Amino acid sequence: MSQMSNGAIARTAFESSVTAPAMEADPPHLWFENYYFCRRCNLEWIDEWDCMCDDECPDCGTPHTPYHSRDVSA
Ligand SMILES: [Zn+2]
DSSP: OOOTHHHHHHHHHHHHHSOOOSOOOOOOOOOEEEEEEETTTTEEEEEEESSOOOEEOTTTOOEEOOSEEEEOOO
16 A cells, blocks of 8 residues: 655655765876986986886886985976
8 A cells, every 4th residue: 555666766866965075176196206326327317207106227227216206296
């Protein structure tokens, strides 16, 4: 004797009204100036990346972790 569909419709309307807040805006543009130094070649260089990632020595090709990183994000 009861109409179950009425409850289902009411619940759907309620859920659609509870939308997630618009917090997911564009992430800030990250940009880093990474400083590297190769002890083997006694060579220092700077490269820019969107993360503090390793870079290869331009002279001997050995991968190096930046000894210093500067956040230059806009
Ligand atoms: Zn090197």
